[in-house]
Amino acid sequence: MTIQQVATEAGVSPSTVSNLLNGRNHRMLPETRQRIERAIDKLGYRPNRAARQLRTGRNTTIGLVVPSVGNPFWGALARHLESAALAEGYHVLLCNSERDPRRERDYVDELWADGVHGVVLCSSLPSLDHVMPLVERGLQLVAFDRTSQAGDPASLVSISVDNAIGSQLATQHLTDLGHRRLAFVSGALASVNRKERYRGFTAGLEQAGIDPATSVRAPVKGDADDFGDVEASELGRAAAAELLALEEPPTGIVAINDMCALGVCRGLRDGGLEVGKDVSVVGFDDIVLADLYAPTLTTVRQPMKEMAAAAFTQLRSRLDDSGPTQGQSLLFRPELIVRESTAPPT
Amino acid sequence: MTIQQVATEAGVSPSTVSNLLNGRNHRMLPETRQRIERAIDKLGYRPNRAARQLRTGRNTTIGLVVPSVGNPFWGALARHLESAALAEGYHVLLCNSERDPRRERDYVDELWADGVHGVVLCSSLPSLDHVMPLVERGLQLVAFDRTSQAGDPASLVSISVDNAIGSQLATQHLTDLGHRRLAFVSGALASVNRKERYRGFTAGLEQAGIDPATSVRAPVKGDADDFGDVEASELGRAAAAELLALEEPPTGIVAINDMCALGVCRGLRDGGLEVGKDVSVVGFDDIVLADLYAPTLTTVRQPMKEMAAAAFTQLRSRLDDSGPTQGQSLLFRPELIVRESTAPPT
DNA sequence: CGAGGCTGGTGCAACGATGCACCGCATGCT
DNA sequence: AGCATGCGGTGCATCGTTGCACCAGCCTCG
Numbered sequence: 001m002t003i004q005q006v007a008t009e010a011g012v013s014p015s016t017v018s019n020l021l022n023g024r025n026h027r028m029l030p031e032t033r034q035r036i037e038r039a040i041d042k043l044g045y046r047p048n049r050a051a052r053q054l055r056t057g058r059n060t061t062i063g064l065v066v067p068s069v070g071n072p073f074w075g076a077l078a079r080h081l082e083s084a085a086l087a088e089g090y091h092v093l094l095c096n097s098e099r100d101p102r103r104e105r106d107y108v109d110e111l112w113a114d115g116v117h118g119v120v121l122c123s124s125l126p127s128l129d130h131v132m133p134l135v136e137r138g139l140q141l142v143a144f145d146r147t148s149q150a151g152d153p154a155s156l157v158s159i160s161v162d163n164a165i166g167s168q169l170a171t172q173h174l175t176d177l178g179h180r181r182l183a184f185v186s187g188a189l190a191s192v193n194r195k196e197r198y199r200g201f202t203a204g205l206e207q208a209g210i211d212p213a214t215s216v217r218a219p220v221k222g223d224a225d226d227f228g229d230v231e232a233s234e235l236g237r238a239a240a241a242e243l244l245a246l247e248e249p250p251t252g253i254v255a256i257n258d259m260c261a262l263g264v265c266r267g268l269r270d271g272g273l274e275v276g277k278d279v280s281v282v283g284f285d286d287i288v289l290a291d292l293y294a295p296t297l298t299t300v301r302q303p304m305k306e307m308a309a310a311a312f313t314q315l316r317s318r319l320d321d322s323g324p325t326q327g328q329s330l331l332f333r334p335e336l337i338v339r340e341s342t343a344p345p346t
Numbered sequence: 347m348t349i350q351q352v353a354t355e356a357g358v359s360p361s362t363v364s365n366l367l368n369g370r371n372h373r374m375l376p377e378t379r380q381r382i383e384r385a386i387d388k389l390g391y392r393p394n395r396a397a398r399q400l401r402t403g404r405n406t407t408i409g410l411v412v413p414s415v416g417n418p419f420w421g422a423l424a425r426h427l428e429s430a431a432l433a434e435g436y437h438v439l440l441c442n443s444e445r446d447p448r449r450e451r452d453y454v455d456e457l458w459a460d461g462v463h464g465v466v467l468c469s470s471l472p473s474l475d476h477v478m479p480l481v482e483r484g485l486q487l488v489a490f491d492r493t494s495q496a497g498d499p500a501s502l503v504s505i506s507v508d509n510a511i512g513s514q515l516a517t518q519h520l521t522d523l524g525h526r527r528l529a530f531v532s533g534a535l536a537s538v539n540r541k542e543r544y545r546g547f548t549a550g551l552e553q554a555g556i557d558p559a560t561s562v563r564a565p566v567k568g569d570a571d572d573f574g575d576v577e578a579s580e581l582g583r584a585a586a587a588e589l590l591a592l593e594e595p596p597t598g599i600v601a602i603n604d605m606c607a608l609g610v611c612r613g614l615r616d617g618g619l620e621v622g623k624d625v626s627v628v629g630f631d632d633i634v635l636a637d638l639y640a641p642t643l644t645t646v647r648q649p650m651k652e653m654a655a656a657a658f659t660q661l662r663s664r665l666d667d668s669g670p671t672q673g674q675s676l677l678f679r680p681e682l683i684v685r686e687s688t689a690p691p692t
Numbered sequence: 693c694g695a696g697g698c699t700g701g702t703g704c705a706a707c708g709a710t711g712c713a714c715c716g717c718a719t720g721c722t
Numbered sequence: 723a724g725c726a727t728g729c730g731g732t733g734c735a736t737c738g739t740t741g742c743a744c745c746a747g748c749c750t751c752g
Contacts, residue, residue: 013733015732018709022711048709049461050708051396069424070421071421092439113392292612365741397739397740399739400740
């Protein structure tokens with residue numbers, strides 16, 4: 001089914017069909033228009049994307065680079081982003097970087113070579129230097145789950161939840177319940193987001209009149225490489241054991257994310273404590289699993305659907321040329337979801 | 347960077363460059379070849395996919411249609427499939443059907459219109475009639491997690507784990523531990539796979555000399571619509587409550603999948619029982635979560651990586667025209683993974 | 693010595709959609 | 723009368739790659 005066949009069927013020239021297809025139909029006779037429309041769905045015509053892209057240089061595919069869709073958090077993003085894109089006739093090309101910087105760059109290169117002009121990048125890297133050359137050539141980049149930084153390209157859009165506030169909400173929730181000895185469990189504070197979450201934690205403590213110095217940050221030994229996802233739970237488990245060995249173990253624990261929190265729960269249980277009774281645990285993200293675990297996990301929800309929709313909208317408006325060329329930073333408001341894993345200290 | 351520029355740089359015609367690029371270099375002077383190769387990476391040339399596809403009608407993108415990448419099981423598939431595809435220079439276009447048959451069909455249509463000739467379809471539907479028209483036009487289809495059926499297109503490749511064996515392994519594991527009162531928890535046995543799993547369950551019972559009639563299948567009230575993923579856990583939880591209300595509750599439970607199994611664990615705990623001690627539970631799939639839950643879940647592992655690789659290989663060989671045109675069914679061997687959720691009956 | 697074969701390439705017409713330049717005609721303006 | 727303007731479309735070159743048809747030059751062989 002080519003545009004030529006449609007044109008023949010409708011008794012017009014291919015140009016006219018093209019005009020209609022591309023909204024240049026201001027001065028087209030309604031009658032002509034209807035003839036074409038009838039021909040189109042009589043023949044079941046769909047424009048050939050390859051031809052269209054070859055001619056225009058544009059396309060309707062955006063790239064999504066995530067650490068791993070095996071992780072429910074990124075899976076959820078993929079799902080929502082795809083949903084938003086689909087509604088506008090866009091497609092999503094999925095790429096798993098496996099947290100390998102090189103693979104991340106290769107993917108973005110590949111996408112660019114394929115004519116993809118917009119990419120949602122969920123980078124684990126603090127710097128975006130590796131993709132700068134393409135950004136300079138016009139690649140539109142949306143950084144997800146990563147607040148913007150000094151060296152970032154001017155056109156960059158950053159989309160993230162307000163990590164400091166989220167973390168503070170979690171902490172406050174614990175102090176409101178009466179907890180006074182708190183701990184923050186995380187790997188190395190290597191990314192901006194992690195630092196922000198820690199900042200929220202200390203802010204929450206201060207607000208409750210607790211000296212952050214008396215709180216624990218575990219594990220201290222976390223190094224810069226522990227960016228893993230599944231490993232986050234291992235880390236949480238180990239950290240829990242460490243905390244239990246203290247003379248005065250904390251009664252409330254704020255974890256860097258849900259996976260980590262689940263690991264902490266696991267570790268606490270290993271140590272004979274009951275989460276949601278003897279100890280309280282708060283996570284971050286609100287992955288589906290949080291509501292399935294036993295006990296269900298109190299956590300800080302990221303409005304994924306809205307964030308994904310925003311990512312797409314931003315990208316699209318910039319691809320449609322009309323959008324602002326200037327970068328910006330979108331911070332979403334996190335929401336505390338209280339479930340069973342938190343309770344007043346006993 | 348066009349092929350023309352490379353040709354000029356190398357002092358040959360575009361055709362010659364194209365010949366090299368497409369492996370038609372049998373009778374090419376090694377010297378010419380090197381000149382071209384040098385030109386290519388001097389200019390950093392990458393062939394334009396749109397142009398190539400327009401000309402040849404082929405492309406290197408395959409489609410993946412899953413119910414939802416939000417579900418870790420499908421996320422894992424996406425990850426592994428993408429990995430296999432990447433190694434051969436192929437891309438994966440991700441589509442979430444959200445278990446909506448119409449959306450599923452629309453996606454496949456869309457992919458076809460985009461020039462995608464190969465799709466891995468993880469359909470929740472027993473029949474594939476809705477995509478038959480495209481298959482007849484040449485779409486290569488690999489059905490994943492769905493054994494082939496009578497009405498399927500002749501060219502269809504089906505990839506699945508051997509569900510009957512898997513389920514039998516799970517059942518056998520319980521009987522070997524000494525359990526005699528078993529239950530099978532599932533929604534309606536609406537899909538072939540589910541029926542197979544139930545068949546494996548009864549086979550396992552018979553092998554242990556237990557009359558399947560004495561075992562329980564819960565919930566009886568499951569209807570055909572309960573195909574959900576998150577809902578699977580709700581279903582498990584409800585089923586557990588139901589089972590506990592029996593006069594002689596089962597001591598061993600085989601769940602249709604891991605999510606359902608986790609729901610069952612949840613329900614049992616609600617009823618005051620300790621999983622892995624008072625009751626044993628076995629799942630199916632071995633999602634990442636199975637090893638994180640408390641207690642860790644004994645389950646039947648599907649060799650996802652191998653299955654995903656096979657899906658890609660099958661698709662590719664058929665897309666490269668050379669492959670067999672005849673459909674086939676690949677059944678993978680499941681593996682029992684024993685963890686903490688199973689123990690001898692007390 | 694001329695027909696035929698091999699070698700190492702090249703010429704060219706597609707693939708399907710796009711969008712600018714342009715057309716003939718009618719009407720308005722001065 | 724002479725020129726601009728609006729209308730409803732159409733003609734055509736073009737995007738980058740491909741692969742069949744073809745070519746000139748040289749070798750071989752009866």
